[in-house]
Amino acid sequence: xxxxxxxxxxxxxxxxxxxxxxxxxxxxxxxxxxxxxxxxxxxxxxxxxxxxxxxxxxxxxxxxxxxxxxxxxxxxxxxxxxxxxxxxxxxxxxxxxxxxxxxxxxxxxxxxxxxxxxxxxxxxxxxxxxxxxxxxxxxxxxxxxxxxxxxxxxxxxxxxxxxxxxxxxxxxxxxxxxxxxxxxxxxxxxxxxxxxxxxxxxxxxxxxxxxxxxxx
Numbered sequence: 001x002x003x004x005x006x007x008x009x010x011x012x013x014x015x016x017x018x019x020x021x022x023x024x025x026x027x028x029x030x031x032x033x034x035x036x037x038x039x040x041x042x043x044x045x046x047x048x049x050x051x052x053x054x055x056x057x058x059x060x061x062x063x064x065x066x067x068x069x070x071x072x073x074x075x076x077x078x079x080x081x082x083x084x085x086x087x088x089x090x091x092x093x094x095x096x097x098x099x100x101x102x103x104x105x106x107x108x109x110x111x112x113x114x115x116x117x118x119x120x121x122x123x124x125x126x127x128x129x130x131x132x133x134x135x136x137x138x139x140x141x142x143x144x145x146x147x148x149x150x151x152x153x154x155x156x157x158x159x160x161x162x163x164x165x166x167x168x169x170x171x172x173x174x175x176x177x178x179x180x181x182x183x184x185x186x187x188x189x190x191x192x193x194x195x196x197x198x199x200x201x202x203x204x205x206x207x208x209x210x211x212x213x214x215x216x
Contacts, residue, residue: 029056046071083152090144093137100134103127161208164201171198 030052038048054062108127113120170177180187180198187199 029053044071044074046074079152083148086144086148086152090141093141093144097134097137097141100130100137104130104134161205164204164208167201168198168205171201 030049035045035048035052038051039045042048050066054065056062057065104127106127107130108125110126111123112126112129114122114124167178167180169175171179179196180200182196187197188195
């Protein structure tokens, strides 16, 4: 339970004391040094974190800390952090827009040198220069609004890459659970005529890897 819950509208007047805050502080029940060491060994932080939380809850209740869950909840936590981060970015972006609007209006008649190639060109005003900056930040604001529904998503099994991989596994000779639609010579091997390769799934999987790589 994060300390921020205590400050919520629901609890702040009931439990918003320093003693209660100290009780729920992360450092009270998490050994961060141990978490770091075990994460280095396991390779990801979920299992070490669950171990400590389970121990803190006791033997009986601890069995239900991660019951029926998977490590995907780490992705959900990261998305919630991103959501809070985008709220901060929006707040700061609006503050910048407000400041630039004020400067553009206040200095609309303040002359200064315009520049091309870092050399003096025709005169402009400082207000005009601020207005140019302002137009850029104003365009960023709707981009930020468009970003939220695109990135604030949690994983429910993946899409193209996972789907293609699953189809390839299920269409293997050992499983033979599914197969791609039969088209003469589609997925044929150049040396082994008995093969009918899941070529469409292979192409999709390759494309999804390129997409992730190009996305950074």
